[in-house]
Amino acid sequence: MTFRPFANRREAGRMLAQEILKLNLMNAVVLALPRGGVPLGYEVAKALGAPLDVLFVRKIGAPGHEEYGIGALVDGVSPQVFIDRDIARMVGADEEYIAREVERQLAEIERRRRLYRPGPPVELRGRTAVVVDDGIATGGTARAALQALAKSGVKAIVLAVAVAPASTLRELSPLCDRLVCLLSPEPFNAVGAHYTDFAQTGDDEVVRLLNAANSAPGSPES
Template identity: 65%
Template sequence: MIRNLLFQNRAEAGKALGRALVDMKLADPVVLALPRGGVPVGYEVAKALGAPLDVILVRKIGAPGHKEYGIGAVVDGSAMQTVINEAAARMVGADRAYIEREVARELGVIERRREAYRSGPPVPVKGRTVVVIDDGIATGSTAMVALQALAKAGPSRIILAVPVAPRDSLNSLRGLCDDVVCLLMPEPFHAVGAHYRDFGQTSDDEVIRLLEDARLDIEDHADRMG
């Protein structure tokens, strides 16, 4: 556990998380980051583990008129998953028609991001240790749908790893993965960004660059081993 309650930026958080994960001696790991903010963290973790880096494309479903207030999340793939907090949806007046429209809209965003981010097929995860990375967790709805979708892809082990999260959100996710690694569990918890000195928005260009850098790192490593 880190005593300092502030990470300088996502890269520093990723390096600290990578050190914790290296100690676990994971078998055949692959790192899947939640874009966009999880990618700079995931890049450093992938470097530490000598593992490939890919994205898992998940989008939050926001409340009517308050898009930042998440009432669920959606992830694409061979087994598209949607998780809705029904109590929250009722509270904000999100009916079934609204939710269906938002799911369709967010899947469109996922499709565009997939085309922008990936130059080839997704990194295979079947039979591998999958490390799911984000820059932090608040409610856990996005991580929840990511973990549920991944379980259907046949990994041998799923690890959720984040720099900071509230304890109750992590507890709600433990049943969906094999291990949870979290560096900071502040009480009370206010916001993920409160634990970073620099929490500026990650751009699509940075995501694309880091994914390409990670791919080249793996190729260089394979060349050296060959």
């Protein structure tokens, strides 16, 4: 089966929003994975009339190959680190390397928090958290995000992504209550291969969309 690529992240977000609306979610909060998930999260939050926030998750990459994830770091009151020890050993990531990477990624999370969220985070306890991303490949970052959210007091977790391989979706499904994915092509190529425009989402766009989502008339948080 041939899939038409998404024109861009905003189009993917509008398509994702239509599927999420069918779930009839109550008391939802949309949590986008920055930066690429924010344009999609904006469209989903707008459709749901829900607040939009970001979930600060950073991939821990392999030595010399940052895009190859060996784990992830999720920010919070007590930052949580998830490391695939088998993969870490295979790529030569020892404890000293992992500790350095955790410190470096915590610094980047703090930079983004100051820039993206000058105020307090959206309250999560008792709400349905809709985690949104532009796509998932191996699932390491999403897995860390879902595991951390499970300890946050949310009522339910919905994982909503534009594109992901079926094998990764099967692994992530037990970590959420509902899973929405628009495309799951086989064989699966890189996430960006399923977008016509997959230009990097900049900090300025993230800030603009977060402000627009949470200051719009009728927004639950405005």
